[in-house]
Amino acid sequence: MAGRALPINLYSPPERRRSPGKLLNRKLLCCSDSNSSLNSSSKLRLRFRFELLSDLGVVRRRNWKVRSDVKSEPYELSKSAAPGSFKFKEKLGGDGVVSKDENGDEFDVPWWEEFPKRWTIVILCFSAFLLCNMDRVNMSIAILPMSSEFHWNSTTVGLIQSSFFWGYLLTQIAGGIWADTVGGKRVLAFGVIWWSVATILTPIAAKLGLPFLLIVRAFMGIGEGVAMPAMNNLLSKWVPVAERSRSLALVYSGMYLGSVTGLAFSPFLIHSYGWPSVFFSFGSLGTVWTALWLSKAYSSPLEDPELRPEEKKLIFRNRVSEEPVKTIPWRSILSKGPVWALITCHFCHNWGTFILLTWMPTYYNQVLGFNLTESGLFCVLPWLTMAFSANLGGWIADTLVSKGWSVTTVRKVMQSIGFLGPAFFLSQLSHVDSPAMAVLCMACSQGSDAFSQSGLYSNHQDIAPRYSGVLLGLSNTAGVLAGVFGTAATGYILQHGSWDEVFEVAIGLYLVGTVIWNLFSTGEKIID
Incomplete structure (x- = not known):
């Protein structure tokens, strides 16, 4: 079944309290159980969308999905394939926050959180x-x-x-x-x-x-x-x-x-x-x-x-x-x-x-002959x-x-x-x-x-x-x-x-x- 979503686990460090002037940062890591394997013969499409607005001093963060185009049992990403190869921090210029809805679909971070x-x-x-x-x-x-x-x-x-x-x-x-x-x-x-x-x-x-x-x-x-x-x-x-x-x-x-x-x-x-x-x-x-x-x-x-x-x-x-x-x-x-x-x-x-x-309104009224509305x-x-x-x-x-x-x-x-x-x-x-x-x-x-x-x-x-x-x-x-x-x-x-x-x-x-x-x-x- 084409377009089937792959089950992956998201790991994030423990929650940290927000302090004045600080952002609540999370690292996004793609990982799986230790005994899972990755079927390398399957055709995978990985989609990651990030935009760095360096001139505005703001990182815009968008969600991501991983999907397979073949009929198959669920595929998983191994730990070894996780963050190192994708280098999320290099893409973002720092730790990123990502979000997805309850169905796993991507959505934009609210503009009021991105606006300088x-x-x-x-x-x-x-x-x-x-x-x-x-x-x-x-x-x-x-x-x-x-x-x-x-x-x-x-x-x-x-x-x-x-x-x-x-x-x-x-x-x-x-x-x-x-x-x-x-x-x-x-x-x-x-x-x-x-x-x-x-x-x-x-x-x-x-x-x-x-x-x-x-x-x-x-x-x-x-x-x-x-x-x-x-x-x-x-x-x-x-x-x-x-x-x-x-x-x-x-x-x-x-x-x-x-x-x-x-x-x-x-x-x-x-x-x-x-x-x-x-x-x-x-x-x-x-x-x-x-x-x-x-x-x-x-x-x-x-x-x-x-x-x-x-x-x-x-x-x-x-x-x-x-x-x-x-x-x-x-x-x-x-x-x-x-x-x-x-x-x-x-x-x-x-x-x-x-x-x-x-x-100006008086000039228009007295000289040009316009009425009040005009x-x-x-x-x-x-x-x-x-x-x-x-x-x-x-x-x-x-x-x-x-x-x-x-x-x-x-x-x-x-x-x-x-x-x-x-x-x-x-x-x-x-x-x-x-x-x-x-x-x-x-x-x-x-x-x-x-x-x-x-x-x-x-x-x-x-x-x-x-x-x-x-x-x-x-x-x-x-x-x-x-x-x-x-x-x-x-x-x-x-x-x-x-x-x-x-x-x-x-x-x-x-x-x-x-x-x-x-x-x-x-x-x-x-x-x-």
């Missing part, structure tokens, strides 16, 4: 940033019916939009210091819970009056302000240098997809349940994320008792960040030219980015483009570094695209004669902007890996100031001028940033 833990941290950060922008952009859609209900003019709308940045500004440097000293896990958890509660309270505050709404929006900014420094601290400890651009691009693409999600679902919720439903539904998602984060995440690989030894070795062999620091070398940080180039360029970049983030849906395209471009740019940047390009050159090339691309496409908006072309220009502007994730947004870990949280907090403070002034200034310009003037200011800052970045930035470590 460092990328679990990256994906959780990605989801936090997705929630971050969902909760941030919902106001840009809800502000349209809210303005009608509460009779707000453009200046008041600009004030409300900018109030978020008042709180966001306060926690940039503080969040970086906090993350670098106590670890990013607790800081990011605090931020998500804080901004989620503030999001839920937004409709209540709006009905109480404008001052209450401004305070709640500022409180929301406090929570979101710690997210970037905490994330940067976490990735500097968990992610090797060779995966830096890809990991950061993935996390920041969570922001873009958060904008997509918020802009796509907000109009539906507003039409179906009223504008307060947007804040109640989006804000409640933060509690779910926090529960998962607290159970799965650790601030450092050293703190994770379930981290595989292979992956821990890979992380510590290729990372550059040390454990939490006790003091911040402010004099050294602030005396470096590349640090000030990073701060200045962050300001130039965020001016245009935050204008588009907060005012404004939300057409706003999705630029953010989808950014999500794609950010990951494409991350892959290109890491590939160029692996091919021998200097990190400095790669950062300058990627950021130049991130500055000059938006400048060019925004300059075309005054010349297009159809809404479709205007939407396309917006999408291309945002898509090229996303290459900045492999430029200035990766540079903090390049030049000061131990203090990346503090440095991001410092540069993002300048970026937040751009958001505060840019968002408020846009409201003022629109009340007294036109959209062309709004875009001209952004274009000028993009060009200034390009010059400063290429003259003074570096990709080398300058602060130990």
Whole structure:
């Protein structure tokens, strides 16, 4: 009977207790009773499937079967034929764990046991940033019916939009210091819970009056302000240098997809349940994320008792960040030219980015004539483009570094695209004669902007890996100031001028940033 399974005995050493940071290893040995014999004339098929993912630091283990193709009495493998000839340890690079079901059929080890833990941290950060922008952009859609209900003019709308940045500004440097000293896990958890509660309270505050709404929006900014420094601290400890651009691009693409999600679902919720439903539904998602984060995440690989030894070795062999620091070398940080180039360029970049983030639905509504639903849906395209471009740019940047390009050159090339691309496409908006072309220009502007994730947004870990949280907090403070002034200034310009003037200011800052970045930035470590 062809395909008959051979009875074999599996020997494994006695069970060992799992200890922190250790794997429960088993050696697989094929053996039989001492007086059994192997019929050498029979046709045997031995199937062993192993995959070694050395670049991920993970061994994928799959089950195996031994079957005979001839009618015969059961065959057995002798002890002498067992492990030596197959050399399991050489195949696996270490002791392996194999599994089979009650029928003896092979099955894959669950993916969650194989998936690299460092990328679990990256994906959780990605989801936090997705929630971050969902909760941030919902106001840009809800502000349209809210303005009608509460009779707000453009200046008041600009004030409300900018109030978020008042709180966001306060926690940039503080969040970086906090993350670098106590670890990013607790800081990011605090931020998500804080901004989620503030999001839920937004409709209540709006009905109480404008001052209450401004305070709640500022409180929301406090929570979101710690997210970037905490994330940067976490990735500097968990992610090797060779995966830096890809990991950061993935996390920041969570922001873009958060904008997509918020802009796509907000109009539906507003039409179906009223504008307060947007804040109640989006804000409640933060509690779910926090529960998962607290159970799965650790601030450092050293703190994770379930981290595989292979992956821990890979992380510590290729990372550059040390454990939490006790003091911040402010004099050294602030005396470096590349640090000030990073701060200045962050300001130039965020001016245009935050204008588009907060005012794009209004532009589509007032200039292109889209209704509320159309404004939300057409706003999705630029953010989808950014999500794609950010990951494409991350892959290109890491590939160029692996091919021998200097990190400095790669950062300058990627950021130049991130500055000059938006400048060019925004300059075309005054010349297009159809809404479709205007939407396309917006999408291309945002898509090229996303290459900045492999430029200035990766540079903090390049030049000061131990203090990346503090440095991001410092540069993002300048970026937040751009958001505060840019968002408020846009409201003022629109009340007294036109959209062309709004875009001209952004274009000028993009060009200034390009010059400063290429003259003074570096990709080398300058602060130990």
